[in-house]
Amino acid sequence: MSPLPTIEDIRRAAERIAPHAHVTPVMTSRTIDGIAGARVFFKCENLQRAGAxxxxxxxxxxMALSDDKARRxxxxxxxxxxxxxxxLAARLRGVAAHIVMxxxxPAVKRAAVEGYGARVVTCAPTLRSREETIARVLAETGAVLVHPYNDAHVIAGQGTAALELASQVDGLDAVVAPVSGGGLLSGTAIATxxxxxxxxxxxxxxxADDAARSLREGKILPSNDPTTIADGLRSALGELTFAILRERGVGIVTVSEDEIVQAMRVVWERMKIVIEPSAAVSAAAVLQRRVQGARIGVILSGGNVDLSALPFA
Structure with missing residues (x-):
């Protein structure tokens, strides 16, 4: 595999994960179309295995690891x-998983990790602490690092969502995905x-607008411990994802915390599906009419919500 994944890498990823991953549905809502002023097609990755x-x-x-590497x-x-x-993927392959969180x-996410049999190592909520702790874990265990986004196989796998969307809906003018480390957005850009x-x-x-600032300034500018309800969007772009997004000319739009909560509530109430705040960010961008087009695809990235801390309860 080349350092920057291609559409062929994404197609191979689709074949590799086909025995394990769901082909998620695309859902629509006339009410949301009216709010957005466009036909909106939601790719429901909140219904994917592990909820995202x-x-x-x-x-x-x-699944791409050699047997020798997987045993580590x-x-x-x-x-x-x-x-x-x-x-979950490690459990399916029958290998150990060590997770720095x-x-x-959110408690619901930690419980899910432990429920799949992984070992959880807690760190401070900063990028520096994450990186220092994972370095220690790798040294102690000899395990193979599977980076959340700065990994060509991960990016190719994430791109399979847009690959499916392209086969499910014709004639889209835009496809919107949330961005944190950029794995989903990069894979989406390649496939789309x-x-x-x-x-x-x-x-x-x-x-947590580091991606917008980074692409505008032409260099990675990470946020320093950003505070947002979208807990899955607090990471910074990686070298691979930054390179792909720049090469593809991907634009970034931003939404406020109130707009995220509002979008989350609208999707829950009108579509009767559970999405988490990070997924609501892409929905909010469309509901606020910050994305132009008559037919817009929206990747709802996940549905793992701490029900004891709903922002509109």
Whole structure:
């Protein structure tokens, strides 16, 4: 595999994960179309195994390992969805998983990771602490690092969601995905650019707008411990994802915390499906009419919500 994944890598990933991952449905809502002023097609990765698109990338990365590497086990750092995805993929492959999670990760996500049989190592809620802790875990265990986003196999796996969307809905003008480390958005840009005329647009919280700033300034500018309800969107772009997003000319739009909560509530109430705040970011961008087009695809990235801490309860 080349350092930057291609559409062929994404197609191979789709074949590799097919025995394990769900082909998720596309759902629509006339009410939401009216609010957005466009036909909106929601790719429901909240209904993916482990509750998020992250299973695609983790599964592809784990299943692509040689037997010798797989026997060493796998490790990563994640606030939750990649953690759970990697834990499940490792269980399916029959290997150990060591997961570094920040202390402020939602309880529901930590419980899912532990439920899949992984070992959880807690760290402080900063990127520096994550990186220092994962380095120690790798040294102690000899496990193979499966990075949440700065990994070509992970990016290719994430791109399979857009690959499916392209086969499910014709004539899209834009495809919107949330951005944190950029694995989903990068994979989406590669697949969408190869298969359709649609633009790829990233959606990001105003309070964690490092991707928007980084692409504008031409260098990676990580946020310093950002505070946003979208707990899955607090990471910074990696070298691979930054390179792909720049090469593909992907634009970023931002939404406020209130707009995220509002979008989450609208989707829950009108579509009767559970999405988490990070998924609501891409929905909010469309509901606020920040993405142009008559037919817009929206990747709902996940549905792992701490029901004891709903923002509109």
């Amino acid at each position: 698109f992250k299973f695609r990338g983790a599964c592809n990365a784990v 086990g796998v490790a990563t750092h994640s606030s939750g969805n990649h953690a759970a995805a990697l834990a 920040p202390a402020n990760a 650019g190869a298969l359709s005329r649609a633009r790829t647009v990233g959606a990001e919280p105003e309070a």
